[in-house]
Amino acid sequence: MPDHWSFVAAAYGLTAAVLLIYWRRLATKEREVEASKRLNAERSREPSITGHPRSEPASRTPLQQNQRPGAPLP
Amino acid sequence: MSYARRALAVAWKDLAVERRSKETLNALVFFSLLLLFVFQFTLGGDRERLAAVLPGVLWLGFVLSALLALGRTFLVEREHDCWEGLLLAPGDKSAIYLGKLAGNLALMLVVEALVLGLFVVFFDIDLGRALPGLLVVVLLGTLGLAAVGTLFAAMTANVRARELLFPVLLLPVQVPVLLATVKATEALLLGEPLGAVGHWVKLLLAADVIYVVVSLLTFDVVLEA
Amino acid sequence: MVKTLGWLTAAALAAGLVMAFGVAPREVTQGNVQRIMYVHVPLILASYVAFVVLAVASLVYLVRRDPAADGVAHASGEVGVMFVGLGIATGSIWGKPTWGTWWTWDARLTSVAILFVMYLGYLLLRGTIDDPERAARYCAVLGIVAALDIPLVHFSVYWWRTLHQPPSLMKPGGFTGSSSILWPLLVNLLAFILLYVYFVARRARLLRAQAEAIA
Numbered sequence: 001m002p003d004h005w006s007f008v009a010a011a012y013g014l015t016a017a018v019l020l021i022y023w024r025r026l027a028t029k030e031r032e033v034e035a036s037k038r039l040n041a042e043r044s045r046e047p048s049i050t051g052h053p054r055s056e057p058a059s060r061t062p063l064q065q066n067q068r069p070g071a072p073l074p
Numbered sequence: 075m076s077y078a079r080r081a082l083a084v085a086w087k088d089l090a091v092e093r094r095s096k097e098t099l100n101a102l103v104f105f106s107l108l109l110l111f112v113f114q115f116t117l118g119g120d121r122e123r124l125a126a127v128l129p130g131v132l133w134l135g136f137v138l139s140a141l142l143a144l145g146r147t148f149l150v151e152r153e154h155d156c157w158e159g160l161l162l163a164p165g166d167k168s169a170i171y172l173g174k175l176a177g178n179l180a181l182m183l184v185v186e187a188l189v190l191g192l193f194v195v196f197f198d199i200d201l202g203r204a205l206p207g208l209l210v211v212v213l214l215g216t217l218g219l220a221a222v223g224t225l226f227a228a229m230t231a232n233v234r235a236r237e238l239l240f241p242v243l244l245l246p247v248q249v250p251v252l253l254a255t256v257k258a259t260e261a262l263l264l265g266e267p268l269g270a271v272g273h274w275v276k277l278l279l280a281a282d283v284i285y286v287v288v289s290l291l292t293f294d295v296v297l298e299a
Numbered sequence: 300m301v302k303t304l305g306w307l308t309a310a311a312l313a314a315g316l317v318m319a320f321g322v323a324p325r326e327v328t329q330g331n332v333q334r335i336m337y338v339h340v341p342l343i344l345a346s347y348v349a350f351v352v353l354a355v356a357s358l359v360y361l362v363r364r365d366p367a368a369d370g371v372a373h374a375s376g377e378v379g380v381m382f383v384g385l386g387i388a389t390g391s392i393w394g395k396p397t398w399g400t401w402w403t404w405d406a407r408l409t410s411v412a413i414l415f416v417m418y419l420g421y422l423l424l425r426g427t428i429d430d431p432e433r434a435a436r437y438c439a440v441l442g443i444v445a446a447l448d449i450p451l452v453h454f455s456v457y458w459w460r461t462l463h464q465p466p467s468l469m470k471p472g473g474f475t476g477s478s479s480i481l482w483p484l485l486v487n488l489l490a491f492i493l494l495y496v497y498f499v500a501r502r503a504r505l506l507r508a509q510a511e512a513i514a
Contacts, residue, residue, distance in 0.1 A: 002330060003325075003330045003331040003332060004330065004331070004332040004396040005331060005332075007332050007335065007392050007393070007395065007396050008331060008332055008334055008335055010392050011335040011338060011339070011388075011389040011392045011393065012335075012338060014385065014388055014389070014392070015338050015342070015385050015389060018381065018384075018385055019381075019385075019494070022381060022498070023498075026498075026501050026502060026505060029505055029509075030501075030505055030508070033505065033508045033509055033512050034508075036512050037508070037511075037512050040512065222444065225440070225444070229424070229437045229440065229441070230424075233424075233427050233428055234427045235427055239420075239423060239424065239427060242416075242420050242423060243420045243423075243424065243441065246413050246416040246417040246420060247417060247444060247445065247448050249413050249452060249455065249456075250448065250451035250452050250454070250455035250456075253455040253456065253459055254455055257459065273458060274458075277451065277454060277455055277458075280451070281451050284447050284448075284451070285444075288443065288444055288447060292361070292440045292443065292444075295361060295436055295439075295440055296436070296437065296440060298436065
């Protein structure tokens with residue numbers, strides 16, 4: 001029987017491609033999460049403008065979260 | 075209220091709602107008629123081919139009707155804002171499962187009897203000696219479909235793309251039941267005795283036991299507040 | 300720790316590749332196309348590992364409600380579906396020149412196809428539920444139902460038909476192939492199981508980080 005190297009290449013190539021794509025997606029998502037964590041950490045280090053203790057991030061509404069303290073409401 | 079009374083109450087409520095509105099029953103009956111006509115158009119002329127595919131076609135009809143019926147299991151609760159009521163119900167919620175299962179089973183068996191009757195009449199099938207065996211297989215198969223179907227209906231009740239997700243989840247899991255029922259029906263319609271399909275019947279029994287027990291144990295988890 | 304695992308996995312995969320093409324012989328009847336077996340079989344077996352872990356993790360979650368267990372189940376599901384999908388694809392590519400067809404409804408292929416669709420449904424369920432706690436609960440239930448269904452699928456399909464090679468690795472009496480085929484297969488199997496563990500560890504870690512970022 002002939003060797004059908006093209007089929008072998010297709011099988012190995014497909015496997016390598018899918019696994020690499022998954023691996024890269026993991027890396028990308030990890031970087032995203034790192035970035036958003038650093039952003040949250042920076043925000044919580046800034047002092048509150050009114051002197052009140054900062055509320056938990058989860059208890060803020062999205063509007064509050066996006067708004068920097070002292071900035072006027074849109 | 076005792077466990078059994080609660081289960082019966084759920085079943086009775088569902089059947090009463092169904093008897094008054096007949097929404098699901100009507101949809102299923104007309105759907106079955108449609109199936110009948112389509113199969114007649116495609117296969118009616120060739121009696122041999124029809125006989126060969128009949129078991130599969132029959133169960134296809136049963137399964138498609140089952141999807142319609144089971145998918146609507148919690149429709150009433152969803153549409154009339156009673157879902158929270160289910161979640162906050164006191165005591166063992168598996169009673170609700172049994173009630174829903176009983177209601178679904180009753181509805182599905184009625185529709186299946188109708189479909190079978192129509193097939194016998196319009197395709198001139200001689201059930202004869204096959205009937206008792208057939209009844210056993212249909213009962214066990216329907217229980218299998220309904221057991222998992224009721225559980226999955228609860229899981230997909232409040233989910234996005236519910237109509238798409240429910241059959242996608244149910245059908246692969248039900249392949250053993252479908253295989254067993256179709257092969258057993260095929261053998262029975264060819265005149266084999268029930269004993270000849272004993273292994274399929276045992277598989278159906280095992281499946282039914284597994285499905286009902288797991289559903290009873292996990293239904294509380296699905297309906298957690 | 301995960302990083303070391305990653306390097307170990309890469310080394311194992313490299314070793315497996317070398318063995319599949321360097322050590323393994325040219326097969327007598329099929330020729331070199333048989334080398335596809337060295338990715339196809341490990342992929343399928345590793346996916347079985349994934350689905351077993353998914354079932355156990357689902358049970359653990361239902362009992363202890365530990366989000367870590369749910370993370371393992373979720374990650375296992377993803378990697379398992381990816382591996383079984385690749386397994387089916389490579390099997391199909393192997394089948395075309397050797398059996399003359401891309402697909403056939405024999406017992407083994409049919410069962411694996413059902414497995415693939417079942418666990419794809421698992422991932423779809425995860426995707427459609429927004430509340431993470433509800434998703435964890437529902438998917439745990441589905442994971443357990445699917446796992447209990449596997450023996451039923453196996454028997455029903457097996458009784459229905461058979462064409463696939465009789466299992467060579469797990470036959471009673473042991474493996475009858477030569478060791479120059481066995482060792483590359485085992486090395487690749489180990490490599491893919493390591494790859495599974497690495498992917499699950501990394502994916503579960505990512506899930507944890509994502510959950511913390513929202514909280």
